[in-house]
Amino acid sequence: MSRPGISESDLHAYLDGELDDARRSEVEAHVAAQPQDAALLAAYARLNDVLRARYDPLLDEALPARLTQPPPRRRFSVMRYAAVFGWLALGGIAGWQLHGWQGRDERAAAPAWARRAAVAHVVYSPEVRHPVEVGADQEDHLVAWLSKRLGTPLRIPHLNGIGYGLVGGRLLPGERGPAAQFMYQDGQGQRLTLYVRTNREHSRESAFRFAEDGPVRVFYWIDRGLGFALSGELEKDELLRVANAVYQQLNP
Amino acid sequence: MLEVRDIDLALRQLPVEQREVILLVALERMSYSETAKTLGIPIGTVMSRLARGRDRLRTVLVGESSGSSLKVVK
Numbered sequence: 001m002s003r004p005g006i007s008e009s010d011l012h013a014y015l016d017g018e019l020d021d022a023r024r025s026e027v028e029a030h031v032a033a034q035p036q037d038a039a040l041l042a043a044y045a046r047l048n049d050v051l052r053a054r055y056d057p058l059l060d061e062a063l064p065a066r067l068t069q070p071p072p073r074r075r076f077s078v079m080r081y082a083a084v085f086g087w088l089a090l091g092g093i094a095g096w097q098l099h100g101w102q103g104r105d106e107r108a109a110a111p112a113w114a115r116r117a118a119v120a121h122v123v124y125s126p127e128v129r130h131p132v133e134v135g136a137d138q139e140d141h142l143v144a145w146l147s148k149r150l151g152t153p154l155r156i157p158h159l160n161g162i163g164y165g166l167v168g169g170r171l172l173p174g175e176r177g178p179a180a181q182f183m184y185q186d187g188q189g190q191r192l193t194l195y196v197r198t199n200r201e202h203s204r205e206s207a208f209r210f211a212e213d214g215p216v217r218v219f220y221w222i223d224r225g226l227g228f229a230l231s232g233e234l235e236k237d238e239l240l241r242v243a244n245a246v247y248q249q250l251n252p
Numbered sequence: 253m254l255e256v257r258d259i260d261l262a263l264r265q266l267p268v269e270q271r272e273v274i275l276l277v278a279l280e281r282m283s284y285s286e287t288a289k290t291l292g293i294p295i296g297t298v299m300s301r302l303a304r305g306r307d308r309l310r311t312v313l314v315g316e317s318s319g320s321s322l323k324v325v326k
Contacts (some may be wrong), residue, residue: 054259126264173290
């Protein structure tokens with residue numbers, strides 16, 4: 001029998017580990033009796049697997065001591081979910097466990113924010129209508145606004161000399177405060193994003209580090225209190241050329 | 253079978269509001285309340301965007317192959 005009051009929202013909340021034990025049991029009883037909802041839940045779980053299979057490897061290889069592990073609550077709920085239904089792809093579970101628990105050392109902080117930068121690139125660079133919040137035609141306002149929000153004076157590198165014009169920028173959520181994203185575009189519409197965040201961990205300045213996953217490549221570095229991550233779907237050499245230009249402009 | 257590469261295309265077809273909620277919840281493993289705080293929106297909005305976004309992604313990714321006629325519980 002179907003339990004009254006189980007909605008699709010409950011299926012999402014179940015999958016995302018948002019339910020208390022009592023409600024979770026009710027959802028489990030519900031889907032056990034309702035094959036259509038069980039299939040729906042399985043489809044959403046598979047969707048998570050696909051998303052994670054696609055984007056989680058990003059930057060993992062560059063620095064294995066990554067900061068972003070799922071909290072234990074979620075690991076538990078997914079394992080429990082797998083045990084109950086047995087449909088979750090084996091690969092998903094293996095991937096989940098591989099994240100493991102690693103020390104929160106200084107090095108580990110870099111991939112978490114650089115990964116955020118890469119995800120933000122994937123999210124916003126395809127945008128046709130609203131790629132940025134403030135366009136390059138209001139550059140003074142853009143700089144003043146983002147500097148104020150990040151609490152530190154920012155400068156926008158100009159890359160026209162190497163073929164990339166400024167499209168504009170936007171404010172993004174960072175781990176513990178706002179971050180900025182500047183977008184550039186070349187004559188063919190190829191887009192690059194420069195993600196800037198304040199270096200709250202006071203990490204030491206670093207050389208360029210590189211990570212890639214499929215077409216998305218990222219150079220990231222820390223310079224004078226700010227973390228920079230340059231993302232694009234470019235050849236590594238070309239991206240490095242741009243990263244060098246950004247660095248040199250900010251360090252004249 | 254879902255193609256991992258198809259997810260890029262499918263994500264691009266989502267409105268930004270739904271895309272960012274899905275990425276924060278599924279990839280960043282943020283709780284609904286963290287996501288709401290991060291984006292400055294109510295939790296109910298997080299949940300509705302998540303549900304709409306996942307529903308659309310599911311349709312895009314498996315719609316053609318499975319001829320999906322699943323009942324969506326409201």
